[in-house]
Amino acid sequence: MHEFQYTKANDVGQAVSSVSPSGAKFVAGGTTLVDLMKLDVERPKLLVDISGLPLDRIEPEGNGGLKIGALVRNSDLAHNKQVERLYPVLSQALLSGASPQLRNMATTGGNLLQRTRCYYFRDVNYACNKRNPGSGCSAMDGYNRIHAVLGTSPHCIATHPSDMAVAMMALDATIFVTGAKGDRSIPITKFYLLPGATPDRENVLGAGEIITHVTLPPPAQNTKSHYLKRRDRASYEFALASAAVIVELEGRKIRKAQVAMGGVGTIPWRSPEAEHELAGAEASERNFRKAAEAALRGAKGHKDNSFKIELAKRTLVRALQTVTQA
Numbered sequence: 001m002h003e004f005q006y007t008k009a010n011d012v013g014q015a016v017s018s019v020s021p022s023g024a025k026f027v028a029g030g031t032t033l034v035d036l037m038k039l040d041v042e043r044p045k046l047l048v049d050i051s052g053l054p055l056d057r058i059e060p061e062g063n064g065g066l067k068i069g070a071l072v073r074n075s076d077l078a079h080n081k082q083v084e085r086l087y088p089v090l091s092q093a094l095l096s097g098a099s100p101q102l103r104n105m106a107t108t109g110g111n112l113l114q115r116t117r118c119y120y121f122r123d124v125n126y127a128c129n130k131r132n133p134g135s136g137c138s139a140m141d142g143y144n145r146i147h148a149v150l151g152t153s154p155h156c157i158a159t160h161p162s163d164m165a166v167a168m169m170a171l172d173a174t175i176f177v178t179g180a181k182g183d184r185s186i187p188i189t190k191f192y193l194l195p196g197a198t199p200d201r202e203n204v205l206g207a208g209e210i211i212t213h214v215t216l217p218p219p220a221q222n223t224k225s226h227y228l229k230r231r232d233r234a235s236y237e238f239a240l241a242s243a244a245v246i247v248e249l250e251g252r253k254i255r256k257a258q259v260a261m262g263g264v265g266t267i268p269w270r271s272p273e274a275e276h277e278l279a280g281a282e283a284s285e286r287n288f289r290k291a292a293e294a295a296l297r298g299a300k301g302h303k304d305n306s307f308k309i310e311l312a313k314r315t316l317v318r319a320l321q322t323v324t325q326a
Helices: 012-018 033-038 074-078 081-086 088-095 108-112 164-170 272-278 285-295 307-323
Strands: 005-008 024-027 046-049 058-060 066-069 174-179 182-187 210-216 223-230 241-250 253-262
Touching: 012 046, 012 174, 012 210, 024 033, 058 081, 066 081, 074 088, 074 108, 081 088, 088 164, 088 223, 088 241, 108 164, 108 210, 164 223, 164 241, 164 253, 223 307, 241 307, 253 272, 253 285, 253 307, 272 285, 285 307
Parallel strands: 005 046, 024 046
Antiparallel strands: 058 066, 066 210, 174 182, 174 210, 223 241, 241 253
């Protein structure tokens, strides 16, 4: 680990101004950043500790939605009574991720900004366009079992690792940020960037901007939700495929569906194609399969991960079966 300086921010304004020098990074729970510093992937010259900022509250919104501070710990969010009652898909996603110890440290903002688990990104001995633009993508011809099948480019096939972000994608979360140029709100569907030719740029945050909170819209009546994760072992493992589904039911008819997938995309993957197939359809395995086929229609497998395409389809079908059971 390289030498760095450390300072602790007392308020959001100070935090923003402190990271204005090039090479500065925010640190809260540190469950991603500190790991990457140890691996020599991240080399910040200055760490700005924001863990003491007053951004750790979960509050009801006047419209029936929920406001979640960027520093709310994953464990606190997962076990919050309002989240468990109104947004079970979010609680389930959080509890399927990492370990209890990590969930006690990891924050909402940090989870949204979590970096990929690609072996080649995390090993500085290999070429990686995400880490060193223009150097190449070692995963293309390397061992790519855990890599993405949706949203890839010739420059990057790394998956986004977050479970929480997949649930928030399905929930239509809005991310609020502040920076030197002021405050702005970003729908989560517009927050992440596909790799294209610039996989080193993962989201729309500007230099020095900080996430302050996230809001969730109120759930519609007769809405049910579920998160299903497929992985190599039962805990402390990243998704090979996951599905976050939210359905608004009228009897056995699906009035509206919201679908997002994890483990298969370069970003938390929202599927309007699956949602279109489900809207107005009867809750049946045949229609669920049609939605799954639509969701993975553009998938592109590689030598070690083509199995993910069928796995993702079956994961989505099972999630929909679970959420529509009487």
